[in-house]
Amino acid sequence: MKDVSKLILEDGAVQNRSIYWDQDIYEQELEHIFARAWLFLAHESQLPNTGDFLTTRMGEDNVIVARQADGSIKAFINSCPHRGNVVCHADSGNAKAFTCAYHGWAFGLGGELVTVPLEHDAYYNAIERPRYAMHPVAKVESYKGLVFGTFDAGAPSLRDYLGDMAWYMDTFLDVPGGIELLGPPMKSILNCNWKVPTENFIADGYHVGWAHAAALKAIESPLSPLVGNQAYDVNTGLQVTTRGGHGFGVIWDAAAAIHPVGEAYAQWLAQRTPIMRERLGDWRAKFYNGHWDASIFPNCSFLYGTNTWKLWQPMGPHHIEVWTWTLVEKDMPDELKQMMVATNMMTFGTAGMLETDDGENMEQCTGSNRGWVTRRGKLFSGMGQVREGHHPELPGIVAKGIVCETSNRGFYRRWAQFMSGKSWDELAREPGNAADKREVA
Numbered sequence: 001m002k003d004v005s006k007l008i009l010e011d012g013a014v015q016n017r018s019i020y021w022d023q024d025i026y027e028q029e030l031e032h033i034f035a036r037a038w039l040f041l042a043h044e045s046q047l048p049n050t051g052d053f054l055t056t057r058m059g060e061d062n063v064i065v066a067r068q069a070d071g072s073i074k075a076f077i078n079s080c081p082h083r084g085n086v087v088c089h090a091d092s093g094n095a096k097a098f099t100c101a102y103h104g105w106a107f108g109l110g111g112e113l114v115t116v117p118l119e120h121d122a123y124y125n126a127i128e129r130p131r132y133a134m135h136p137v138a139k140v141e142s143y144k145g146l147v148f149g150t151f152d153a154g155a156p157s158l159r160d161y162l163g164d165m166a167w168y169m170d171t172f173l174d175v176p177g178g179i180e181l182l183g184p185p186m187k188s189i190l191n192c193n194w195k196v197p198t199e200n201f202i203a204d205g206y207h208v209g210w211a212h213a214a215a216l217k218a219i220e221s222p223l224s225p226l227v228g229n230q231a232y233d234v235n236t237g238l239q240v241t242t243r244g245g246h247g248f249g250v251i252w253d254a255a256a257a258i259h260p261v262g263e264a265y266a267q268w269l270a271q272r273t274p275i276m277r278e279r280l281g282d283w284r285a286k287f288y289n290g291h292w293d294a295s296i297f298p299n300c301s302f303l304y305g306t307n308t309w310k311l312w313q314p315m316g317p318h319h320i321e322v323w324t325w326t327l328v329e330k331d332m333p334d335e336l337k338q339m340m341v342a343t344n345m346m347t348f349g350t351a352g353m354l355e356t357d358d359g360e361n362m363e364q365c366t367g368s369n370r371g372w373v374t375r376r377g378k379l380f381s382g383m384g385q386v387r388e389g390h391h392p393e394l395p396g397i398v399a400k401g402i403v404c405e406t407s408n409r410g411f412y413r414r415w416a417q418f419m420s421g422k423s424w425d426e427l428a429r430e431p432g433n434a435a436d437k438r439e440v441a
């Protein structure tokens with residue numbers, strides 16, 4: 001095992017560049033992070049009926065996720081236990097069974113082996129079917145409709161894994177009627193390491209007025225004054241690392257701001273806010289009206305407000321497949337949902353203006369580390385380190401303003417803990433840091 005203890009330094013604020021490039025570090029990520037952490041699989045609304053299924057990936061393992069006859073959801077590796085063929089080639093659909101194209105073994109909705117051609121004549125009925133079930137994902141759980149899976153049977157519950165991030169996410173998950181993810185997801189390839197977009201979404205309020213200057217001007221959204229960092233009040237909003245490697249930043253009263261025709265959404269928010277205040281209290285009613293950039297450790301990100309939901313699927317250290325859905329409230333009128341989809345496509349879809357701004361930077365941030373000398377250097381995310389701390393009413397480590405890197409450091413502290421192979425017990429006792437002693441107003 002590679003010694004990873006020196007790759008993340010200064011409380012998460014300094015990263016060794018090799019973590020964006022080296023194949024052996026990537027292999028360790030697959031083992032220590034992607035084979036252990038809870039990974040986003042689907043939203044329950046994508047699998048409403050018995051037999052509904054979709055295929056996705058956990059790390060680089062292909063999996064089938066299927067709705068069972070008893071209403072539960074199971075997931076298993078999409079590779080035939082006979083000779084390893086890929087069993088299901090569809091992105092999604094409804095099935096009674098999954099049949100392998102090579103020799104015809106067929107598997108039930110739970111991955112159990114149900115049919116073996118020539119079972120009597122060739123196997124003399126001696127095949128032990130349970131032994132040849134498709135490899136199950138150890139645990140599949142849902143948090144308010146969001147379905148995650150882990151390969152580690154010893155992992156804590158999904159609710160415990162999400163920790164305080166769940167408290168914050170209730171802001172939009174606890175809406176009457178719940179949420180749905182509109183797809184099928186747009187898919188595209190980016191030549192970047194999977195951590196670069198995760199850290200961008202979790203913490204990077206700094207790039208918005210700069211990297212997206214032209215796009216913000218073109219969209220003519222209420223955020224246009226941020227262009228070139230003009231009119232940027234760095235103290236507006238908050239950034240929070242919730243522990244567990246998750247985190248987000250929020251700009252107050254900006255949920256609808258990126259939508260060029262945002263009035264209908266603004267009206268929707270105004271009408272729902274008293275209900276959310278009643279349900280969740282003043283703070284989360286305020287978060288309900290904010291625009292969030294967020295990541296759930298390790299590779300799921302979202303922008304609440306713009307309402308893009310992202311999965312950064314790793315494909316080696318230098319490539320990812322980006323999957324993009326539109327997050328909407330189920331009770332929204334259809335026209336409003338369609339407007340959300342259109343804005344998402346225009347901004348963070350495959351050809352979206354802001355997606356291409358980010359993509360170019362993310363690819364360069366990865367590719368520059370190809371240089372052997374470059375790769376031995378360090379990168380820095382120390383912004384706001386001296387002003388983060390405890391908030392009297394909000395969980396996690398909180399910093400004032402979204403232009404800081406508090407959540408970035410929280411992500412890398414967690415990454416380092418996972419990579420050094422700590423047990424779940426040790427992970428649960430996340431060590432404190434200087435921020436624990438500081439109060440933030």
Ligand code: FES
Pocket residue numbers: 080081082083084085100101102103104105
């Ligand atoms: Fe699937 Fe043989 S590889 S049935």
Ligand code: FE
Pocket residue numbers: 200207208211212354358
């Ligand atoms: Fe961006």
